[in-house]
Amino acid sequence: MPRTINTVSDIYILGIESSCDETAAAIVRSGEEVVSSVVYSQIATHQAYGGVVPELASREHLRAIVPVARKALEEAGKSYDTIDALAVTQGPGLAGSLLVGLSFAKALAFAAAKPLIAVNHLEGHIHAVLLEERQRGNHELEFPVLALVVSGGHTHLYLAERRDDGWIYHNVGQTRDDAAGEAFDKVAKLLELGYPGGPIIDFLAPHGDATAVPFPFAQIKHRDRNPENRHAPDVQRIDFSYSGIKTAVLRYVELHGMRETIEKRREALRHIANPTCEDYLAACGKQTLDLVASFQRAVVNDLVSKTLYAAREFNASTLLVTGGVAANSMLRERFEEQARQEGLRVYFPSRKLSTDNAAMIAAAAYPRYLAGEFAESELSAEAALRLR
Ligand code: KG4
Ligand code: ZN
Secondary structure, three states: OOOOOOOOOOOOEEEEEEOOOOOEEEEEEEEEEEEEEEEEEEEHHOOOOOOOOOOHHHHHHHHHHHHHHHHHHHHOOOOOOOEEEEEEEEEEOOHHHHHHHHHHHHHHHHHHOOEEEEHHHHHHHHHHHHHHHHHHHOOOOOOOOEEEEEEOOOOEEEEEEOOEEEEEEEEEEEOOOOOHHHHHHHHHHOOOOOOOOOHHHHHHHHHOOOOOOOOOOOOOOEEEEHHHHOOOOOOOOEEOOOHHHHHHHHHHHHHOOHHHHHHHHHHHHHHHOOOOOOHHHHHHHHHHHHHHHHHHHHHHHHHHHHHHHHHHHOOOOOEEEEEEHOOOOOHHHHHHHHHOOOOOEEEEHHHHOOOOOOHHHHHHHHHHHHHHOOOOOOOOOOOOOOOO
């Protein structure tokens, strides 16, 4: 039974996020001010494998969670007694990783006698944008709102609506296979460009010719036959697919005899403990730079054109673009340019809040706090949790 909480004063929520390879904790005031935000990244642990190793991720979360939460409290000048509530990512994500954050938050909520709020990670990404807009004094968004959540695990489009104090979401499109960030990571791995691939490709791409290699994308739209999406029965769904481009890059590598260049790069970088973007650039010839630039252009064009198609189809007034890939420079430029032409307002989180963090979890929890939507004691992690 929802309890209604009377709020006249500021509400401080401690958010906890551990769904993938970042252990994060943050204090957010009343869903509109980041008071502290601590992110412990496990990149160094997973780098050697070119991707997240779930068992290692859980172990690292276990190590980091207590110091990370303490640091977030300390930086905010708060204690477990002086916060108003806890919020934790319930899913989607890696089961073992989610479990660490969730068990910690549950135990803490019980011991400190504070309410606990369960948050969907994808809703968190959407609220990263809303939080920063509120922080800038922008409290009003024009509806309908279309949100693209584009990260290492997701390429999802949602129509978002306000209902009373809370938000509801309709999924109107998603990837059929790999997420866009996953394609960045896999292409970088194939070309020996380190992990995670997105930021490195973002850095390298302006040094290459983006028109050098044509990567055509199919238009994937179909009538929505899912009975759960009856709100828009005549509307087409917009699907994404990024496993094909990864294979196309592999085929290009094979056809153009690039194996040797890749091996040489691997050798050259093997002796550098933590290669920087400049180190990768120095180890890349024109052919590789042209290839990554063309890859990035193809993915960005596909994301932008399909999202804007959806915005027209749903008559959206506002577009939110969020998740790790929203940190991409070309993606931001293209969205801004094209949205402006269509009279659409587009918002992104700052680069810091684009990738996984806990401030977005605490911000998404605030409307739920106001509505008294607290988690039951038997709350469990849900690796495939859907957003609605
Ligand atoms: O949101 P996030 O931190 O974790 C997930 O929920 O997946 O996103 C991480 C993903 C990785 O695939 C990473 O390569 C990608 O976001 N990414 C980028 C950039 N920065 C991070 N992709 C393209 N350009 C970037 N600048
Ligand atoms: Zn994420």
